[in-house]
Amino acid sequence: MRKVCISGVGITKFGELWSRSYRELIVEAGLRALEDAELPGESIECLYMASMGPGMWVSQEHAGPMIAEQTGLTSIPVVRVESGCASGALALHQAFIDVASGKHDIVVVGGVEKMTDVGAKEAGSIINTMLDYEWESIFGATLPALYAMMARKHMHDYGTTREQMAEVAVKNHYNGSLNPIAHFGRKISVDQVLSSPLLADPLRMLDCAPMSDGSAALVLTSKGDVEIIACEMASSTLALHSREDITTMDCVVGSSKKAYKRAGINPSDVDIAELHDYCTIGEIIESEDLGFFEKGKGGKKVAEGVTSLNGSLPINTSGGLKSRGHPIGATGVAQVAEIYDQLIGRAGERQIELLDYGLCCGVGGSGGSAVVSIFRRR
């Protein structure tokens, strides 16, 4: 396989962007990525775009050609990619294969979601389509409720505390307060998390990612500042209840094992990571399933500050889904944009020093799919 590198990234503001449309957002992110890579638009040979459900969010399926037309790229292939909340991460996976194979030399990966054009109830219904409709949704499950059941079991089996989960949100909001594009720029306290409204006991509103608008894009080439040394995907049961262990995301375990093997590194070699904190417990579980910490110790490590900006393994320096925001299709791409900025040393106040390896983990739904990617500064 040929080397695959990132040579530029672009990202829009994340948040409730009432004046911005779906198509405007992805065009903006794409233009910024090309400027960053110092490449002309006509050099792009293929476009991968991640969007979880534009047909539901903005009544627009067949979104690929729309984006190609907006950017004057109708003569090249445009491929829409979907895997729930892991859509952006999977688009990277497909683009990685494309460049690695030698089919195309310059490929753009974009991710976008416009989630605030629908009301709260409709938004809830759309999020619920990532669950097992027939055997979870119909019975009254929601995505936060599934994460709450993981949290309850993790607390029961390993003694993880309510406060430790709150520390994930506190840390990510702190990081987000230093990220100009973040949906939420404010810091929060453990007390604020613990007194926010219950969504699904034990999880509260400030444990869960918001509904955001936003877009991010990357330019992949065979040479660039940051090399993608592994990009692997695995899936698991769609329904949480069918998993052997409710507190383990098999797909994260499976995709990360393959990724470490391909990259030729161990979990302990990773210097910085962007994980999928759709709910606070998600970041804790993934930090264990990725092999960073022993099973059951993830919550303790967060509370000890190991994953903070000044800790030994900073996680979600961007603010994560919780604070940077979670425009679903854009999320997996935004994670990579943060790792890229960190590895080339332009993450501003969030900058972590002396980095070799970065990792991104995108998770679909309650853990039905995952993509793990590993990056190295060149």
Next chain:
Amino acid sequence: MVGPSRIWREAPSRYRFLGNRCTVCEEVYFPPRQICPKCRRASIGRMEPIQLSGNGEVVTYTVVYDPAVGHELLTPYILAIVKLDEGPRVTSQIVGAGLSEIMIGSRVKTVLRKLREEKGGGEDGGSGDGSGVITYGYKFVLDGQS
């Protein structure tokens, strides 16, 4: 939009807990599967129906305050993952119990209940097609209750 055939098709499982079993590896499935994901083609023609008891144990649970669409009137409700005695696990609500009565490990048994109703207009978050289709299915009660 949830049409009647989509609900009717799953009735044997949702109403009567009908699952199936792979006679190659003995794994029990609920809902029934076309093939055994472990034995794949070797299981073709060797999947046998099995009646599950509907009795089981709470693996984990939550109390939902921000409900799924169509479940607003029940809020807050207890949602649980239940491991059935025959092996498969399912997600549904536990009814007729106080919010503090449920624990991981609680024994539960099944009851047939109304799950959802498709109402008109969309103001209830329903499909807006006015079909009035009602979905029935299993919920659970604590063992010893009726």
